[in-house]
Amino acid sequence: xxxxxxxxxxxxxxxxxxxxxxxxxxxxxxxxxxxxxxxxxxxxxxxxxxxxxxxxxxxxxxxxxxxxxxxxxxxxxxxxxxxxxxxxxxxxxxxxxxxxxxxxxxxxxxxxxxxxxxxxxxxxxxxxxxxxxxxxxxxxxxxxxxxxxxxxxxxxxxxxxxxxxxxxxxxxxxxxxxxxxxxxxxxxxxxxxxxxxxxxxxxxxxxxxxxxxxxxxxxxxxxxxxxxxxxxxxxxxxxxxxxxxxxxxxxxxxxxxxxxxxxxxxxxxxxxxxxxxxxxxxxxxxxxxxxx
Amino acid sequence: xxxxxxxxxxxxxxxxxxxxxxxxxxxxxxxxxxxxxxxxxxxxxxxxxxxxxxxxxxxxxxxxxxxxxxxxxxxxxxxxxxxxxxxxxxxxxxxxxxxxxxxxxxxxxxxxxxxxxxxxxxxxxxxxxxxxxxxxxxxxxxxxxxxxxxxxxxxxxxxxxxxxxxxxxxxxxxxxxxxxxxxxxxxxxxxxxxxxxxxxxxxxxxxxxxxxxxxxxxxxxxxxxxxxxxxxxxxxxxxxxxxxxxxxxxxxxxxxxxxxxxxxxxxxxxxxxxxxxxx
Amino acid sequence: xxxxxxxxxxxxxxxxxxxxxxxxxxxxxxxxxxxxxxxxxxxxxxxxxxxxxxxxxxxxxxxxxxxxxxxxxxxxxxxxxxxxxxxxxxxxxxxxxxxxxxxxxxxxxxxxxxxxxxxxxxxxxxxxxxxxxxxxxxxxxxxxxxxxxxxxxxxxxxxxxxxxxxxxxxxxxxxxxxxxxxxxxxxxxxxxxxxxxxxxxxxxxxxxxxxxxxxxxxxxxxxxxxxxxxxxxxxxxxxxxxxxxx
Numbered sequence: 001x002x003x004x005x006x007x008x009x010x011x012x013x014x015x016x017x018x019x020x021x022x023x024x025x026x027x028x029x030x031x032x033x034x035x036x037x038x039x040x041x042x043x044x045x046x047x048x049x050x051x052x053x054x055x056x057x058x059x060x061x062x063x064x065x066x067x068x069x070x071x072x073x074x075x076x077x078x079x080x081x082x083x084x085x086x087x088x089x090x091x092x093x094x095x096x097x098x099x100x101x102x103x104x105x106x107x108x109x110x111x112x113x114x115x116x117x118x119x120x121x122x123x124x125x126x127x128x129x130x131x132x133x134x135x136x137x138x139x140x141x142x143x144x145x146x147x148x149x150x151x152x153x154x155x156x157x158x159x160x161x162x163x164x165x166x167x168x169x170x171x172x173x174x175x176x177x178x179x180x181x182x183x184x185x186x187x188x189x190x191x192x193x194x195x196x197x198x199x200x201x202x203x204x205x206x207x208x209x210x211x212x213x214x215x216x217x218x219x220x221x222x223x224x225x226x227x228x229x230x231x232x233x234x235x236x237x238x239x240x241x242x243x244x245x246x247x248x249x250x251x252x253x254x255x256x257x258x259x260x261x262x263x264x265x266x267x268x269x270x271x272x273x274x275x276x277x278x279x280x281x282x283x284x285x286x287x288x289x290x291x292x
Numbered sequence: 293x294x295x296x297x298x299x300x301x302x303x304x305x306x307x308x309x310x311x312x313x314x315x316x317x318x319x320x321x322x323x324x325x326x327x328x329x330x331x332x333x334x335x336x337x338x339x340x341x342x343x344x345x346x347x348x349x350x351x352x353x354x355x356x357x358x359x360x361x362x363x364x365x366x367x368x369x370x371x372x373x374x375x376x377x378x379x380x381x382x383x384x385x386x387x388x389x390x391x392x393x394x395x396x397x398x399x400x401x402x403x404x405x406x407x408x409x410x411x412x413x414x415x416x417x418x419x420x421x422x423x424x425x426x427x428x429x430x431x432x433x434x435x436x437x438x439x440x441x442x443x444x445x446x447x448x449x450x451x452x453x454x455x456x457x458x459x460x461x462x463x464x465x466x467x468x469x470x471x472x473x474x475x476x477x478x479x480x481x482x483x484x485x486x487x488x489x490x491x492x493x494x495x496x497x498x499x500x501x502x503x504x505x506x507x508x509x510x511x512x513x514x515x516x517x518x519x520x521x522x523x524x525x526x527x528x529x530x531x532x533x534x535x536x537x538x539x540x541x542x543x544x545x546x547x548x549x550x551x552x553x554x555x556x557x558x559x560x561x562x563x564x565x566x567x568x569x570x571x
Numbered sequence: 572x573x574x575x576x577x578x579x580x581x582x583x584x585x586x587x588x589x590x591x592x593x594x595x596x597x598x599x600x601x602x603x604x605x606x607x608x609x610x611x612x613x614x615x616x617x618x619x620x621x622x623x624x625x626x627x628x629x630x631x632x633x634x635x636x637x638x639x640x641x642x643x644x645x646x647x648x649x650x651x652x653x654x655x656x657x658x659x660x661x662x663x664x665x666x667x668x669x670x671x672x673x674x675x676x677x678x679x680x681x682x683x684x685x686x687x688x689x690x691x692x693x694x695x696x697x698x699x700x701x702x703x704x705x706x707x708x709x710x711x712x713x714x715x716x717x718x719x720x721x722x723x724x725x726x727x728x729x730x731x732x733x734x735x736x737x738x739x740x741x742x743x744x745x746x747x748x749x750x751x752x753x754x755x756x757x758x759x760x761x762x763x764x765x766x767x768x769x770x771x772x773x774x775x776x777x778x779x780x781x782x783x784x785x786x787x788x789x790x791x792x793x794x795x796x797x798x799x800x801x802x803x804x805x806x807x808x809x810x811x812x813x814x815x816x817x
Contacts, residue, residue: 158395162402162432166417169431170424172438173460239437346657506679513691531677535656549631549656556633560589567590 021068022100027051031069031224035215038226043188044156045139050222060093060118061219063135067097067116070131070215076104078112083120083261083278090118107281119182121203123260123282126212128229134197136218139225141185141195161193164236172241184243186235188227196233200278202245202261207233252277255286298344298382299518300368300486305341305377307363310334312375320542322561327358327541337363338542341377345486348516352533352550354523354565360542361522362410365490368520369407370397383485402432406479406517410491412471415478416463422449422474423459429481448477452507469500473507480515487512487519493528505531526569530554538562574643575605576776577629577745582638582652584624584800598624600800601638606793608643609774611767613781613791615814621800622780623749628652629778630669630747631659642667642745664692668743670751674734676722682708682733683718689741707736712762727754735763739770746770748779752786764789784814 019025027049034048053061071077079094081087085107093116094105106112109122116133126132142152145163155161164185171179182198186207196207197216207214207227214227227233235243251258253274260282262275277283308316313332320327320336327336338360345351353361366372367390368379378388383404392400406429409415416425426445427435435441446456452473454466463471472492479487489508493501509532512519521532529536529550536553538546538561546559557563584599599621606612614622627633629640631651640651644666649658663669668689676685686704691697708718711732717725722733731754738746748767752760764786771777771790781787787794788810796804796816804816 154394158398160395160398160432162428165431165436166420166424166428169427169438169441170420173421173423173427173442240439349657349660502679506677509677509680534660547656548634549659551632552634555627556586558587558634563589 018100020073020101021071021097022053023051023065023068027065028069031065034224035066035069035226038215038224039213039228041192042228042231043192043194043225045223045225047222048224050219053219054096055092057220058137059089060116060135062217062221062224063116063118063133063219064093064096064217065219066133066215066217066224067093067114068100070114070133071097071101071103073101073103075101075113076106076111077101078106078109078115078281079117080115080120080122080279080281081118083122083263084280086280108285109279109281119198119200120261120278121199121206121214123277123279125206126210128211130212132212132214134199134214134216136195136197136216136223137220138183139195139216139218139221139223141183141193156192159191161187161236164193168236168238172238178237178241178243184235186233188233189231190234193236194225194227194233200246200261201235201243204233204235204243205245209233248275249273250275252283255283255290257283257286297346298380299347299349300379300381301344302364302368302379303342303377305364305367305379306339306375307337307360307367307372308334308375309337322540322543322545325541327360336360336542338367338539341537341539341544343537343544343547345518345520347518348512349535350512350519350521350533352521352523352529352536353539354526354529354536355539356524356565358541359539361524361539362490363542364539365407365488365520365522368486369405369488370401381485398432402429403482404485405488406481406484406486407488407490408472408475408479408492410494412463412468412475415475416471418464418471419462421460422454422463422466422477425463425474426478426481429478433482444481445477448480449474451480451511452477453503467500468496469504472496472504476504476507476511480511480517483515484517487515487517488522489519489532490522491524492521494523494525508532526554526566538565574608575641576608576610576643577778578605578639578641579603579629580639580641582625582628582640583636584621584628584633585636597800598633599628599635602797602800602802603638604795604802604805606776606778608776609771611771611777611779611790611792613779613787613794613808614797615781615787615794616797616803617815620797622797624800625797626747626749626778626780630663630667632669645744664689665741666744668738668741668746670735670738670746670748672750672753673727674722674730676730676733676737678723679721681719682713682722682725685722685733686737686740689737693741704736704740707740707766708732710762710766711736712759728756728759731755732759732763735766739766742773742775744775746775746777746779748777750780750782752781752783760786782814787814 034046037046053064077097079090081090098105109124114131118135140152145167146152182200183195184201185193188194209230211229213229216225237243248262254276257277260277263278265274311332312334315331316329316334316336317339319329341364355361367374374390381389423445426448427441430441446459449459450456454473463474493504523529533550536550537544540561546562554566557566580603581601582599583601585595585597588594616622628635635652641648642651683701683704687700690700705718713732722730735751752763767790791808794808
C-alpha cells in the first residue's frame with residue numbers, strides 16, 4: 001500500500017475532535033480522585049500520573065491538568081501569571097482552555113468560577129463557589145533541606161519538621177531575621193508542612209481559613225495537593241521573630257491602592273522605583289470604578 | 293537495700309543483620325568464636341544484652357571493634373532498630389521503647405536521649421552553625437523562641453568551652469576536639485535522662501582527649517545524668533565509669549564493678565583485654 | 572555484747588588465670604573472722620600471704636570465689652560477697668572507704684577536688700565539701716598552696732596525704748586501708764596515724780594491711796596474721812610480740 005493511502009486511513013479512523021477539555025475522561029477522573037484525596041488530607045502531596053500536555057513541563061502543566069479535569073461547560077475561566085491576565089503564559093493557557101472546552105474566559109476575578117494562577121492569589125477575596133488552582137514548581141517544602149525523597153516523606157509521616165525550623169533559625173542567627181521570601185512554608189490544618197507555591201508572603205494570610213478551595217498542581221513533579229475551605233494555614237514563625245508580609249514604600253502609581261501587593265518597576269535611566277498593583281485586573285477595576 | 297531506681301532497663305537486646313534463623317544465637321558468640329551464623333549467614337551484632345543504669349550512674353561498655361558495643365548504642369538511639377528485646381526508660385513508664393511508633397521514637401530521642409558519636413559527621417550538621425546544631429534538639433522539643441534558644445545554646449556551648457562568639461560559625465571550620473564539644477553541648481541541649489557517649493574521644497590527640505574527658509566528668513557530676521560510655525579504651529572506662537560490661541562477638545561476657553573488672557577480670561577475654569592494655 | 576560489724580565466713584579467693592593455661596592459685600583459703608564495731612584490725616603477714624587480696628575482697632575489687640562477708644550496714648546486714656554491683660556502689664558512696672597504697676586519682680583534678688569528690692557524691696554542697704576537704708588536707712600537713720595543685724605534680728608522700736584525706740573526709744563507717752603509711756615520711760606518717768586514730772575514736776571500724784610496727788602499735792586493737800591465705804593468728808594486739816610470728 002502506498003504511504004499516502006495509509007495516511008488517509010489513519011486520518012479517517014482518527015476521532016474528528018479532541019475530547020471535551022482535552023483530557024480523556026479516565027484521566028480526568030484520576031486527577032479528580034487525586035484532588036479529592038488532597039482535600040481529604042489537607043497539605044498532603046498526592047502523586048498523580050501527570051500527562052504530556054501541549055505546553056512544556058514547568059510552564060503550568062500541573063495547574064492546567066487540574067483546571068481541565070475540573071472544568072464543565074458552564075464554568076467561567078480566568079488565568080493569571082504573577083497577577084497579570086496579559087502575560088504570554090496566561091494568555092496561552094486561557095486560549096488553550098477556551099479552545100478545548102469552549103467555556104467563557106474572563107479577567108474579572110469575581111466572574112470566574114475557576115482561576116488558574118501562577119505565583120499570586122487575586123486581591124479580591126474569593127467566594128466559596130470559586131476554585132483557585134495554583135501552579136507549583138516545587139511541591140516539596142523540605143526539598144531545600146532534605147533532597148532525599150524517602151527521607152522527606154518520612155519527615156512528613158512523623159511530623160518531624162525540626163530541620164525546617166532549623167533553617168528558619170539559621171536565617172535569624174545569621175541575618176538577624178527570618179530570611180524566607182516567597183513560597184513560605186506553612187503548616188496546614190495543624191499537621192502537614194506545605195509549600196504554598198511561590199506566592200509572596202503577602203498572599204499567605206488569604207489562604208488561612210479561606211472560604212474557597214485551593215488546589216495545587218505540580219505537573220513536572222507529579223503531585224497534587226489542596227487546602228480545603230476554612231482550613232488553617234499557619235506560616236512557620238518564632239514567638240519572638242514573626243512571619244511578616246511585604247511592605248511597600250509607596251502606593252500603586254496607577255490606582256493609588258495601599259492595600260495590595262505591588263510590583264516594583266525600576267527606571268533604567270535612574271529615575272528611581274515606581275510601584276503598581278501586581279493584580280492587573282483588580283487595579284484596572286479600581287481605576288474604572290473611580291472614573292465612574 | 294539501696295534505693296536504686298533504674299533510669300534505663302535493657303533486657304535481651306538483640307540485633308541481627310540478615311534473615312535470622314533458629315540457630316543464629318546458638319551458633320554465634322564467644323564460644324563459637326564468630327558472630328556470623330553458619331546456617332543462614334546472619335551477623336549477630338549483639339544478642340541478649342541486659343543491664344540497667346540508675347540516676348547519675350555511669351556504665352561502661354568495653355570491647356574491641358565488632359563486639360557489638362556500638363550497636364547497643366545505636367539501638368538505644370534508634371539509629372538501628374532492635375531485632376528483639378526491650379528497653380524501658382523511667383520517664384516513659386510501662387512502655388518498651390523499641391515498640392514505639394516512629395513519631396514517638398523520634399520524640400523520645402529528641403527529648404530524653406543525648407548521644408555523642410565517635411565521628412562528628414554522624415552527630416552534627418557540619419555546615420549548620422554550632423548554635424544551630426544545639427538549637428535543632430530544642431526545636432525538636434518544640435522550643436519556638438529564638439532568644440531563649442540562643443541563650444540555652446550559648447550557655448551549653450560555653451559550658452563545653454566553645455566561646456559564645458563562635459556559636460554562629462559552622463563546625464566544619466572547627467577542630468576535631470571542638471566538634472566533639474559541640475556534639476556534647478547538643479547531646480545535653482534538652483537535659484536528657486540518658487546520655488550515650490560512643491567512643492567520644494577516639495581518634496583525638498591525647499591532650500585534646502584529656503580535656504574532653506575532664507569536661508565529660510565535670511558535666512556528668514553536675515548534671516547527674518545516667519550515662520553509657522562506650523569505648524575500647526580501658527583508660528577511658530576506668531576514668532569515667534563505676535560499672536562496666538565487657539562485650540565480645542555480640543555478647544556480654546562479663547559485667548561488674550569497673551575496678552573489679554580491671555583488677556580481677558574473670559572471663560578469659562577480659563583477662564586478655566586487661567593484660568593487653570598499655571597501662 | 573557488741574554485734575560484729577563485719578563477719579567473714581569461710582572466704583576463699585582463687586584466681587583462674589586463663590592466659591596461663593587455667594592455673595588457679597589460691598589467695599585466700601576459707602578465711603573466717605569477725606570485727607566488732609569501732610575495732611581497729613591490723614592485717615599482717617609476709618608478702619604474698621593474701622593480705623591485700625583479703626582487703627580487696629572486702630571492698631569487692633576482687634570477686635570472692637566462695638564464702639560470705641556479712642557487713643552490718645546502717646539499714647541492715649548485707650553479704651558483700653554476693654551483693655549486687657549497685658548495692659556495693661551505694662555502700663562505697665556512704666559507708667565503706669578504701670585507701671590504696673598509692674593515689675589513683677583523676678588526672679587534672681585539683682587536690683582539694685579529689686578529696687571533695689566523695690562528699691559531692693554523698694550530696695554535700697560544693698562549697699562545704701571543699702571546705703571540709705581543705706581542712707582534712709591541712710590536718711594531714713599538706714601545705715595550703717598545694718590544695719589547689721594537681722596531685723600528679725606532687726611527691727609520693729604528698730599524693731598519699733591526698734589519698735588518705737579523701738577516704739577520711741568521707742567519714743565512712745568501715746574504712747579499709749592498704750598500707751596507707753608506708754609511702755610517708757615519719758612526720759607525715761605521724762599525722763596520718765593521728766587522723767586514723769581520731770577516726771577510731773569516732774567509732775569507725777578500720778581494717779588495714781600494715782607492715783609498719785609503729786602504726787600498728789599506735790592504732791591496732793587486734794592483729795590478724797595471714798600465711799599462705801590462711802589465718803595463723805587473730806588476737807588482741809600485743810606490742811611485745813613481733814608482727815609476723817614465724
